[in-house]
Amino acid sequence: MWKFIVRRILITIPQIILLSVLLFLLAQAMPGDALSGLVDPNVSLEQKNALREKLGLNAPWYEKYGEWASGLVQGDLGQSFRFKMPVSDLIEQRMINTFWLSLATLIITYIIAIPLGILSGRYNDTILDSSITGYTYIGFATPLFIFGLVMLWVFGYQLQWFPTSGSVTPGLEPGSFEYVLSKAQHLLLPAISMALIQTVSTVQYLRSEIVDTKQREFIITARAKGASESRVYNKHILRNSLLPIAAFFGYEITFLIGGTVFVEMIFGFPGMGQLFIESILLRDYSVVNAVVLIFGIAAILGALLSDIILSLVDPRIRIK
Amino acid sequence: MRNKLLEINNLKTSFRIGDNYYAAVDDVSLTVNNNEILGIVGESGSGKSALAFSIMGLHTRAKIEGNIFYKGQDIANISPAKLNKLRGDDLAMIFQDPLTALNPLMRIGDQIAETLILHKPEMSQKQRKERVLELIDLVRIPRPEHVYEQFPHELSGGMRQRVVIAIAIANRPDLLIADEPTTALDVTIQAQILDLIRELKNDLDSGVILITHDLGVVAEMADRVAVMYAGQIVEIAEVHTLFENPLHPYTKSLLNSVPTEGQEKLHVIQGVVPSLQKLPRKGCRFAARIPWVDASAHEEYPELHEVEPGHFVRCTCYSHFYFPDESKEAYAHGNS
Amino acid sequence: MAILKVNDLKVYFPIKAGIFNRTVDHVKAVDGVSFSIEQGKTYGLVGESGSGKTTTGRAVIGLESIYSGKVMFNGKDITNFGRKNSALRKDVQMIFQDPYSSLNPRKRILDIIAEPLRNFENLSMQEEKKRVQSLLEIVGLSPESILKYPHEFSGGQRQRIGIARAIAVRPKLIIADEPVSALDVSVQAQVLNFMQDIQKELNLTYLFISHDLGIVKHMCDDIAIMYKGRYVEQGTTADIFNNPQHIYTKRLVSAIPDINPRNREKQYHFRQEVQREYANSYNDYFDSEGLAYGLQPISDTHLVALPERG
Ligand SMILES: Nc1ncnc2c1ncn2[C@@H]1O[C@H](COP(=O)(O)OP(=O)(O)O)[C@@H](O)[C@H]1O
Numbered sequence: 001m002w003k004f005i006v007r008r009i010l011i012t013i014p015q016i017i018l019l020s021v022l023l024f025l026l027a028q029a030m031p032g033d034a035l036s037g038l039v040d041p042n043v044s045l046e047q048k049n050a051l052r053e054k055l056g057l058n059a060p061w062y063e064k065y066g067e068w069a070s071g072l073v074q075g076d077l078g079q080s081f082r083f084k085m086p087v088s089d090l091i092e093q094r095m096i097n098t099f100w101l102s103l104a105t106l107i108i109t110y111i112i113a114i115p116l117g118i119l120s121g122r123y124n125d126t127i128l129d130s131s132i133t134g135y136t137y138i139g140f141a142t143p144l145f146i147f148g149l150v151m152l153w154v155f156g157y158q159l160q161w162f163p164t165s166g167s168v169t170p171g172l173e174p175g176s177f178e179y180v181l182s183k184a185q186h187l188l189l190p191a192i193s194m195a196l197i198q199t200v201s202t203v204q205y206l207r208s209e210i211v212d213t214k215q216r217e218f219i220i221t222a223r224a225k226g227a228s229e230s231r232v233y234n235k236h237i238l239r240n241s242l243l244p245i246a247a248f249f250g251y252e253i254t255f256l257i258g259g260t261v262f263v264e265m266i267f268g269f270p271g272m273g274q275l276f277i278e279s280i281l282l283r284d285y286s287v288v289n290a291v292v293l294i295f296g297i298a299a300i301l302g303a304l305l306s307d308i309i310l311s312l313v314d315p316r317i318r319i320k
Numbered sequence: 321m322r323n324k325l326l327e328i329n330n331l332k333t334s335f336r337i338g339d340n341y342y343a344a345v346d347d348v349s350l351t352v353n354n355n356e357i358l359g360i361v362g363e364s365g366s367g368k369s370a371l372a373f374s375i376m377g378l379h380t381r382a383k384i385e386g387n388i389f390y391k392g393q394d395i396a397n398i399s400p401a402k403l404n405k406l407r408g409d410d411l412a413m414i415f416q417d418p419l420t421a422l423n424p425l426m427r428i429g430d431q432i433a434e435t436l437i438l439h440k441p442e443m444s445q446k447q448r449k450e451r452v453l454e455l456i457d458l459v460r461i462p463r464p465e466h467v468y469e470q471f472p473h474e475l476s477g478g479m480r481q482r483v484v485i486a487i488a489i490a491n492r493p494d495l496l497i498a499d500e501p502t503t504a505l506d507v508t509i510q511a512q513i514l515d516l517i518r519e520l521k522n523d524l525d526s527g528v529i530l531i532t533h534d535l536g537v538v539a540e541m542a543d544r545v546a547v548m549y550a551g552q553i554v555e556i557a558e559v560h561t562l563f564e565n566p567l568h569p570y571t572k573s574l575l576n577s578v579p580t581e582g583q584e585k586l587h588v589i590q591g592v593v594p595s596l597q598k599l600p601r602k603g604c605r606f607a608a609r610i611p612w613v614d615a616s617a618h619e620e621y622p623e624l625h626e627v628e629p630g631h632f633v634r635c636t637c638y639s640h641f642y643f644p645d646e647s648k649e650a651y652a653h654g655n656s
Numbered sequence: 657m658a659i660l661k662v663n664d665l666k667v668y669f670p671i672k673a674g675i676f677n678r679t680v681d682h683v684k685a686v687d688g689v690s691f692s693i694e695q696g697k698t699y700g701l702v703g704e705s706g707s708g709k710t711t712t713g714r715a716v717i718g719l720e721s722i723y724s725g726k727v728m729f730n731g732k733d734i735t736n737f738g739r740k741n742s743a744l745r746k747d748v749q750m751i752f753q754d755p756y757s758s759l760n761p762r763k764r765i766l767d768i769i770a771e772p773l774r775n776f777e778n779l780s781m782q783e784e785k786k787r788v789q790s791l792l793e794i795v796g797l798s799p800e801s802i803l804k805y806p807h808e809f810s811g812g813q814r815q816r817i818g819i820a821r822a823i824a825v826r827p828k829l830i831i832a833d834e835p836v837s838a839l840d841v842s843v844q845a846q847v848l849n850f851m852q853d854i855q856k857e858l859n860l861t862y863l864f865i866s867h868d869l870g871i872v873k874h875m876c877d878d879i880a881i882m883y884k885g886r887y888v889e890q891g892t893t894a895d896i897f898n899n900p901q902h903i904y905t906k907r908l909v910s911a912i913p914d915i916n917p918r919n920r921e922k923q924y925h926f927r928q929e930v931q932r933e934y935a936n937s938y939n940d941y942f943d944s945e946g947l948a949y950g951l952q953p954i955s956d957t958h959l960v961a962l963p964e965r966g
């Protein structure tokens with residue numbers, strides 16, 4: 001197992017390097033460079049060229065990449081063209097916001113998915129199952145941004161149960177109880193909206209795992225031992241079906257990234273997704289790049305996490 | 321002294337396909353005594369497993385009619401709780417495919433211990449572990465302590481089948497049903513597993529139902545043999561009688577299709593076992609596979625007849641059945 | 657002259673381990689196997705699962721890369737021809753064990769059987785259809801079946817479709833890897849009879865792989881017993897069944913269930929006796945690694961793996 005995990009971790013390193021190289025080359029291909037944002041447009045071409053030379057901007061790409069990458073490692077994500085501030089400063093607070101939003105979404109996703117998946121799988125082909133499966137089909141068919149808008153309109157504007165934008169009520173003392181409460185309140189509606197849509201794939205996955213496991217032969221062995229139906233479910237079917245769900249966890253992160261982009265825009269939630277769209281609209285490429293890099297790394301680490309979880313819980317991988 | 325352990329009367333097990341129910345086991349009656357091995361043979365699709373699952377109450381979506389008396393109690397019509405008390409304790413089953421019969425995520429020791437937890441709750445943890453180790457040793461798996469901690473994927477097919485047997489015999493069952501227990505295994509391992517089943521029968525004085533499609537296995541193991549075709553028993557007899565004086569055309573056909581000493585040409589049973597929907601419910605079920613026999617020979621409702629004590633044959637056609645390469649006359653003159 | 661001659665064939669599979677997946681060792685799936693088959697004969701290869709039978713067959717037909725040794729077909733060295741050499745591909749065909757997975761479920765019977773024809777012969781659509789229909793007739797299926805799909809056939813019928821495909825280009829040698837293991841006895845009989853019939857008709861040679869000794873006895877002229885990649889015994893069918901010399905062969909032969917219930921006791925005691933002999937004399941028959949020794953001739957036709965004497 002350790003060999004598997006170490007090997008799996010080693011694989012992520014070239015993945016991340018490849019991702020960063022791609023992003024770097026993409027950035028190079030973008031119009032303008034670091035200088036265009038920094039210097040006064042009235043500076044002459046000769047002066048600019050001299051400056052470029054001095055700043056190393058005319059060096060071959062791999063040298064520039066090396067410098068850029070070593071900056072990255074130290075947390076230097078470059079400069080924002082528009083805000084004229086380090087990208088890392090721009091991102092920090094938003095990353096924290098998105099992190100909490102994602103965590104809340106994940107928790108709600110599982111709170112919904114596990115009972116629904118279990119019920120639907122255990123009582124498959126009943127009315128209960130049909131209604132749950134019906135919900136998942138609707139969930140698959142509904143675009144998140146439309147659903148988000150509806151939720152915002154109903155619970156935000158009509159019923160006014162939740163705030164309609166931002167991540168915290170301005171003017172509260174950070175760290176105070178009111179501040180935390182307000183944060184949670186701002187989080188809840190976008191998280192629920194996202195979770196309600198996001199959860200359907202997990203519900204269906206869990207349902208099909210259970211329906212599948214129910215028909216496996218070792219379940220018959222368990223019944224033949226004289227185990228009661230509830231024991232058969234708890235000891236054999238559930239355990240065996242939840243395992244692939246646990247492994248699915250890491251991949252949820254990838255879905256989340258896509259989700260946050262829409263949800264943060266709709267709910268005016270100042271997170272990475274919102275920053276991503278805004279930077280694209282403002283052509284703030286260094287920020288776009290940094291956000292994509294972080295998203296990409298998160299997805300790679302998510303996949304890594306999935307495989308590690310699987311190797312820990314599945315004896316067929318654990319014992320090799 | 322043999323006592324009647326199991327008595328099945330007019331069992332009918334039907335599966336729902338589309339809007340209709342189709343019987344996969346159709347009016348089967350038989351008995352099993354203790355210290356006796358009843359062999360059940362027939363091509364795949366004859367309903368052997370459906371019969372075994374009916375006895376164990378393992379069908380989840382089937383309609384079961386008729387009675388299955390185990391020591392006088394009708395287990396086809398009892399509550400799930402009562403059935404669970406019997407299953408794994410008095411009644412036990414060994415399955416065909418050792419690769420899928422065990423939970424892949426559970427340790428071998430825990431899988432065997434589960435039957436003890438269910439039926440001997442008074443055992444302490446220590447006693448239980450001792451018994452499990454004893455069982456692993458009993459089915460001749462080397463290094464019980466080590467295997468106890470292992471998972472199924474770490475064992476070979478033969479070893480896994482021994483684990484399945486250990487689970488089945490953990491509570492010394494009175495009735496053991498073995499559904500093709502060696503079909504997936506090599507001959508040398510088959511021989512060992514069969515020896516094991518025979519020893520258990522002798523030691524525990526149990527009744528055994530041994531399902532197989534291998535006539536050699538039946539010849540070596542069974543005391544009595546039931547031949548099944550298309551959901552029905554077509555012939556049932558004591559083992560020597562069945563091999564020396566087979567009467568039903570299906571039994572004869574099966575026996576002729578196995579390679580034996582000096583045999584040039586194997587007999588081919590034409591056609592296949594019909595699917596449940598296509599099975600003729602009226603008239604002879606086997607007639608389509610012996611097309612050379614004249615239609616007038618068949619009966620409309622072939623019934624089991626007792627032709628000599630303990631030897632039952634369905635229908636009366638045995639008196640005039642012949643193979644295509646035999647002449648009708650030769651057969652009629654008692655030349656078998 | 658022998659149509660197939662295999663000399664000291666070795667097929668090794670690498671075992672990978674460690675973080676960098678380096679090859680640390682080899683599985684010696686086939687470890688020094690030699691045999692030859694005469695034209696028109698059936699040569700049986702028997703052994704427990706994992707003994708290397710399939711690998712041997714696949715290596716002969718070029719589906720497995722050969723570590724060392726030599727394979728001669730009709731006097732030509734074909735060891736490293738691989739599957740690319742079309743003459744070999746045409747003359748040597750294979751029938752696979754599982755009639756359910758060996759036919760592509762999305763292809764019509766016409767396309768399945770015509771596949772080798774398309775590779776080797778330039779036939780018009782009309783000719784091709786005729787050939788396939790006549791092949792279906794040879795294997796006892798209705799010529800109208802050409803437009804059906806594999807799932808519309810039973811296991812025995814599918815296996816016969818597999819045979820039709822194998823004989824389509826009139827091969828000289830057929831490697832049959834457990835052709836009836838997945839089938840019921842009644843269907844087994846059908847396929848076996850059929851294989852014997854076409855053998856006579858087309859003067860085919862079979863390399864017949866099986867773990868079922870009863871069937872091998874019925875089908876084969878010569879038999880080799882394989883264990884852990886090596887031969888333990890080779891001889892005519894009579895040599896192997898009437899005069900087995902290696903303890904492993906004896907054990908295998910004694911394990912076959914006897915179809916006569918009167919022999920039950922005898923068979924049981926015989927088996928016990930062989931088992932005792934196996935336990936007592938294991939070291940006389942296997943080397944320190946538990947592998948068979950080299951073959952020693954004990955008659956013109958009979959070879960047994962025994963330690964060298966003297
Ligand atoms: N759960 C089921 N639903 C529908 N048909 C079934 C089911 N189980 C078995 N059958 C059918 O019943 C017949 C008998 O099957 P089975 O008892 O498995 O035969 P055997 O064990 O003799 O090979 C077959 O035609 C099979 O397709």
Ligand SMILES: Nc1ncnc2c1ncn2[C@@H]1O[C@H](COP(=O)(O)OP(=O)(O)O)[C@@H](O)[C@H]1O
Nearest residue numbers: 669683685703704705706707708709710711712
């Ligand atoms: N592609 C492969 N890679 C690694 N090992 C293999 C491969 N194919 C077969 N083996 C190993 O080679 C040995 C012989 O296998 P095989 O030829 O399939 O045996 P048989 O056909 O007699 O059952 C087995 O130990 C098997 O695990």
Ligand code: SF4
Nearest residue numbers: 604617618619635637
């Ligand atoms: S004659 Fe009787 S048993 Fe024989 S095939 Fe017909 S009905 Fe069946």
Ligand SMILES: [Mg+2]
Nearest residue numbers: 368369370499
């Ligand atoms: Mg069955």
Ligand SMILES: [Mg+2]
Nearest residue numbers: 706709710711
């Ligand atoms: Mg093989």
